[in-house]
Amino acid sequence: MSHSVFKNAKGQHVDSYYAATVGEVADYPRLQADIEAEVCIIGGGFAGISAAIELAEQGHDVVLLEGVRVGWAASGRNGGQIIGGWRDSYDDLEAKFGYDTAKTFADMSNEGKQIIYDRAEKYKINADIKKGYLLAAMCKSHVNYMHDYIAEAEKWGGAEHYRLISQQDVKNYIDSNSYIGALDNQSNGHLHPLKLAVGEAKAAADLGVRIYEHSPVLDVQGGDEPVVTTAHGKVKAKQVIMTANCYLGKAAPKLEKKIMPAGTYVIATEPLAAERVAKLIPQGQAVCDMRHILDYYRITADNRLLFGGKTIYSGKDPKDIGKSMFKDMLKVFPQLADVKIDFAWGGHIDLSVNRMPHMGRYADNVYFVQGFSGFGVVATHIAGRVLAEKVMGNTQRYDIWNQIKHHTFPGGTLLRKPGYLLGSSFFYLRDMIDTMKG
Numbered sequence: 001m002s003h004s005v006f007k008n009a010k011g012q013h014v015d016s017y018y019a020a021t022v023g024e025v026a027d028y029p030r031l032q033a034d035i036e037a038e039v040c041i042i043g044g045g046f047a048g049i050s051a052a053i054e055l056a057e058q059g060h061d062v063v064l065l066e067g068v069r070v071g072w073a074a075s076g077r078n079g080g081q082i083i084g085g086w087r088d089s090y091d092d093l094e095a096k097f098g099y100d101t102a103k104t105f106a107d108m109s110n111e112g113k114q115i116i117y118d119r120a121e122k123y124k125i126n127a128d129i130k131k132g133y134l135l136a137a138m139c140k141s142h143v144n145y146m147h148d149y150i151a152e153a154e155k156w157g158g159a160e161h162y163r164l165i166s167q168q169d170v171k172n173y174i175d176s177n178s179y180i181g182a183l184d185n186q187s188n189g190h191l192h193p194l195k196l197a198v199g200e201a202k203a204a205a206d207l208g209v210r211i212y213e214h215s216p217v218l219d220v221q222g223g224d225e226p227v228v229t230t231a232h233g234k235v236k237a238k239q240v241i242m243t244a245n246c247y248l249g250k251a252a253p254k255l256e257k258k259i260m261p262a263g264t265y266v267i268a269t270e271p272l273a274a275e276r277v278a279k280l281i282p283q284g285q286a287v288c289d290m291r292h293i294l295d296y297y298r299i300t301a302d303n304r305l306l307f308g309g310k311t312i313y314s315g316k317d318p319k320d321i322g323k324s325m326f327k328d329m330l331k332v333f334p335q336l337a338d339v340k341i342d343f344a345w346g347g348h349i350d351l352s353v354n355r356m357p358h359m360g361r362y363a364d365n366v367y368f369v370q371g372f373s374g375f376g377v378v379a380t381h382i383a384g385r386v387l388a389e390k391v392m393g394n395t396q397r398y399d400i401w402n403q404i405k406h407h408t409f410p411g412g413t414l415l416r417k418p419g420y421l422l423g424s425s426f427f428y429l430r431d432m433i434d435t436m437k438g
């Protein structure tokens with residue numbers, strides 16, 4: 001992606017429900033000098049801020065460079081769903097890499113969630129956190145997968161949080177005819193992601209992290225003393241961590257080929273009457289269906305339905321995001337036809353070929369993580385911790401993560417889009433066939 005995204009942003013968060021309700025947000029200066037730091041982090045999303053807190057808590061000297069505002073990209077725009085697990089099942093990871101790797105990933109997923117819950121408490125961040133999550137089945141193959149998930153949790157841990165909801169019962173949890181069952185997971189949940197991002201950034205700044213906003217990085221040179229260049233200043237560091245989603249572009253060309261940006265979109269309704277909310281999702285869980293191109297939604301702290309979905313690879317947003325998402329919402333909840341949409345926005349996810357997050361070394365003393373593939377609220381938090389461990393000299397979990405091989409997108413940055421357009425039509429068709437089969 002080109003650096004024009006930063007210019008187009010005009011230095012502000014996108015107009016969203018989150019930006020409108022985030023409350024007080026600290027402003028951080030632009031980098032305007034050549035400075036030094038022990039560790040320089042690129043990217044003020046969850047992954048970068050998480051690494052910064054971990055390092056600063058251990059007394060390290062950290063500079064964090066953000067191209068626009070803290071939480072400007074995916075971390076401040078997402079569906080807010082706190083979801084554990086990884087794209088590869090633990091059994092698959094065990095078959096490929098052995099028991100220890102699979103167990104480490106199972107433990108890291110739980111730890112990622114716990115980092116969010118603990119940090120919010122420790123640093124008094126009110127991010128509207130609510131526990132509870134429903135994975136909703138739309139056809140028989142989804143129900144079969146739910147049984148597989150339970151079997152997996154019985155083997156790898158976490159089964160105590162699961163409860164299967166039958167076809168007869170599911171309407172008591174989600175007032176929609178779209179589903180034939182659900183899996184309740186009480187260890188997952190949902191939150192206001194921009195409140196969490198700015199709250200965590202403030203915690204990092206209070207710990208001594210020097211945060212610079214409006215400072216897009218143009219170049220990164222590895223070496224004994226890596227140098228990170230912005231338009232108005234440079235950072236000379238001992239180590240660099242890159243956590244910039246799909247926006248690094250020419251600043252790190254080798255990384256661009258390993259991910260594919262895709263658009264996903266969210267609307268927020270006007271606040272709904274309490275009785276209406278109590279009928280829609282009585283227990284207030286976050287909901288995600290099980291299709292490849294899925295709907296994800298939840299009730300916010302002020303009683304709006306926040307409804308997300310679509311995955312668009314063409315780089316072109318829907319002409320009218322609000323209208324298009326409203327149509328999708330009515331397929332699930334036709335009873336909301338009279339409801340007004342107050343906010344509509346979108347953001348980019350960074351898909352990796354195998355949909356596992358990609359962590360590794362870019363150059364001497366320069367490390368990165370990217371490719372959260374649309375499921376990054378939890379994974380970024382643990383990834384930030386693991387990268388912090390790496391730069392502090394504890395490489396154990398980094399080495400385990402680094403074993404996962406990541407391929408380049410076929411066709412490189414030029415042809416990956418046509419290839420993936422075909423791919424998305426395939427997933428769309430598969431979803432349709434699965435749901436038609438019932």
Ligand SMILES: Cc1cc2nc3c(=O)[nH]c(=O)nc-3n(C[C@H](O)[C@H](O)[C@H](O)COP(=O)(O)OP(=O)(O)OC[C@H]3O[C@@H](n4cnc5c(N)ncnc54)[C@H](O)[C@@H]3O)c2cc1C
Pocket residue numbers: 042043044045046047048065066067068069070071072073074075076077078079080081082083215216217218243244245246247248251264265266296308346347348349370372373374375376377378380
């Ligand atoms: C609409 C949407 C809905 C989603 N819903 C969910 C969900 O419900 N649950 C879930 O688990 N995941 C969800 N995701 C995915 C999740 O939000 C991301 O995986 C996660 O936030 C990624 O965090 P990050 O820190 O890696 O990247 P980001 O949050 O994208 O942060 C990267 C930061 O780096 C900065 N940056 C980039 N390039 C440069 C540069 N050259 N110089 C300086 N700064 C730079 C950017 O400005 C940005 O602030 C969603 C994503 C989107 C877009």
